[in-house]
Amino acid sequence: MKTKKFIIKPVSLILAMILMMLTFSSCGYKPEPPEENTFELIMDFAETVVKKGSTVTYRAILKNNGAESYTLQCPLKPIYISVVKAEEFSDEKLVFSSLSESGVAAHGQIEEFYDFTPAESGEYILKAYSQFTIEGKESTKDYLYETAQLRITVY
Numbered sequence: 001m002k003t004k005k006f007i008i009k010p011v012s013l014i015l016a017m018i019l020m021m022l023t024f025s026s027c028g029y030k031p032e033p034p035e036e037n038t039f040e041l042i043m044d045f046a047e048t049v050v051k052k053g054s055t056v057t058y059r060a061i062l063k064n065n066g067a068e069s070y071t072l073q074c075p076l077k078p079i080y081i082s083v084v085k086a087e088e089f090s091d092e093k094l095v096f097s098s099l100s101e102s103g104v105a106a107h108g109q110i111e112e113f114y115d116f117t118p119a120e121s122g123e124y125i126l127k128a129y130s131q132f133t134i135e136g137k138e139s140t141k142d143y144l145y146e147t148a149q150l151r152i153t154v155y
Helices: 010-026
Strands: 039-043 056-064 070-074 079-085 100-104 109-116 122-135 140-146 150-154
Touching: 039 122, 039 140, 056 079, 056 122, 079 109, 100 109, 109 122
Parallel strands: none
Antiparallel strands: 039 056, 056 109, 070 100, 070 122, 079 122, 122 140, 122 150
C-alpha cells in the first residue's frame, strides 16, 4: 500500500502566514472615539395621526457617518423608542446599570423598530434616544442622542 505524501506548496504557506498575521494584528485595534457629529439619530417614519387599535411601526436610525467601525457599549440596546401619553411624558434620561456591546460599521447604521398599537384615543409623544460609550486605546467618550418630540394624535 502506497502512502500519500502531503506536500504544502511554498506559495500557499506564505499566503496562509500573511493571512494569520493580518488577523492577529487587527484584533487589538481600537479607534479613538470620534466627535459627536460622526453619529446622528433620526426617525425614519413619522405618521402623526393614528386610528385607535391600528398598528403603526416607527423606525429610528443611528447613522455612523465616519470612516471607522466602532464598538458601542450601550444599555441593553443602542436605540430606545418611547411612545407615551402626552400627560405622562417625562424627558428624564434613563440610567442603566448593565451594558451590552453593539458594532456599527463605517458609514453603517443601526435600526430599531417600535410597533405602536394605541388602545386609547388622545395625544401621545414619540421620541427616540441613543446612549452609548466608545472606548479607544487612549480615551473613552460617552454619547447621548435624542430626536425631537413628535406629537401623535390617536382618534
